[in-house]
Amino acid sequence: MLEAVTKGAADIEYRDVQKPEIADNELLLEVMRIGICGSDITILHGQHKYMTFPVVQGHEASARVAQVGKNVQGFAVGDRVTVEPLVFCGKCRPCRDGNYNVCESLKVLGVHQDGMGAQFFAVEAAKVLKLAPETSYDRGALVEPTAVATASIRRAGDLNGKNVVVLGAGPIGNLVAQVARHSGAASVMITDIQESRLKRARECGIDHTVNMRDGTLLDAVLETFGPDKADVILDCAGVKSTIEQAIEAARAGTRIVMVANVKDPITLMIPALQRREIDFIGVFVYRREDFQRAVDLIDSGKITSEQLITNHFALDRFHDALEYIDNNQSEVMKVLLDVNEE
Numbered sequence: 001m002l003e004a005v006t007k008g009a010a011d012i013e014y015r016d017v018q019k020p021e022i023a024d025n026e027l028l029l030e031v032m033r034i035g036i037c038g039s040d041i042t043i044l045h046g047q048h049k050y051m052t053f054p055v056v057q058g059h060e061a062s063a064r065v066a067q068v069g070k071n072v073q074g075f076a077v078g079d080r081v082t083v084e085p086l087v088f089c090g091k092c093r094p095c096r097d098g099n100y101n102v103c104e105s106l107k108v109l110g111v112h113q114d115g116m117g118a119q120f121f122a123v124e125a126a127k128v129l130k131l132a133p134e135t136s137y138d139r140g141a142l143v144e145p146t147a148v149a150t151a152s153i154r155r156a157g158d159l160n161g162k163n164v165v166v167l168g169a170g171p172i173g174n175l176v177a178q179v180a181r182h183s184g185a186a187s188v189m190i191t192d193i194q195e196s197r198l199k200r201a202r203e204c205g206i207d208h209t210v211n212m213r214d215g216t217l218l219d220a221v222l223e224t225f226g227p228d229k230a231d232v233i234l235d236c237a238g239v240k241s242t243i244e245q246a247i248e249a250a251r252a253g254t255r256i257v258m259v260a261n262v263k264d265p266i267t268l269m270i271p272a273l274q275r276r277e278i279d280f281i282g283v284f285v286y287r288r289e290d291f292q293r294a295v296d297l298i299d300s301g302k303i304t305s306e307q308l309i310t311n312h313f314a315l316d317r318f319h320d321a322l323e324y325i326d327n328n329q330s331e332v333m334k335v336l337l338d339v340n341e342e
């Protein structure tokens, strides 16, 4: 079978290897689609801080069950599935509290250990979730990024009747805004500096889109929501300017959720956070409940995906796909690798 191994920065080798054997608690998956995400690009550039080469990338996958381990129940050959790609210890305090997404020794398949960029993949059945038979493999590959969104909305708290702002209209921001709409938010506003991304957000049913080239976030929030401003601001851009603008635009009691993976330390306006009792909270990947909610939103058709999936490449063109994303940042949303033919 074909496998794409990332051996170093900008160095992907496509090699023919043996199909994996499965253990009794595992499933053999025929991988159908892999979604490429921002972290894959940082790996390509050798800028990912917490991984070692070589690694098989691929943590956003849809697949078909090809073989079922002896001790596995509830799965059959041919089932459409996706994989929750977290590896955790189960022993540390966060794990014991059920917060395994922030396990003290968390690893992500496809980042810290081999992921799903291969024609077949052996994985513990406990990490596998079934998709509806009518869910396309393209949509199935969106479950993982949608789970980032459902986790973010869980951290944002009850959104019923709330005014919600999402900063950044890339794939994650778009999905966060869509999930907010389906979580009872009264009104959702999304911002970006790329008009094409705002257009896609409108096509996905987001109420208000604002180009941040035109003014400050505070002005946009006042114009959209009036003096009550926003109840929740989710930062899916994660640069110094968006975080500062979020704090400036917040009112007393606004909750700011840090969704984007911020790489560098940033100095914050702590007095502004304190004086207005702003909740500034983080979210990191997802737990099973978030993953299951993402499956349900994808299966039920509530998440609009046509505007999100912009390109397809074959697995043996993984490197070309990464370069394409790098060179077409303003137009590209989600790029999928077609690993096996349906």
Ligand SMILES: [Zn+2]
Pocket (backbone or CB within 6 Å): 036, 037, 038, 039, 059, 060
């Ligand atoms: Zn990802």
Ligand SMILES: [Zn+2]
Pocket (backbone or CB within 6 Å): 088, 089, 090, 091, 092, 093, 094, 095, 100, 102, 103, 104, 105, 106
């Ligand atoms: Zn742990």
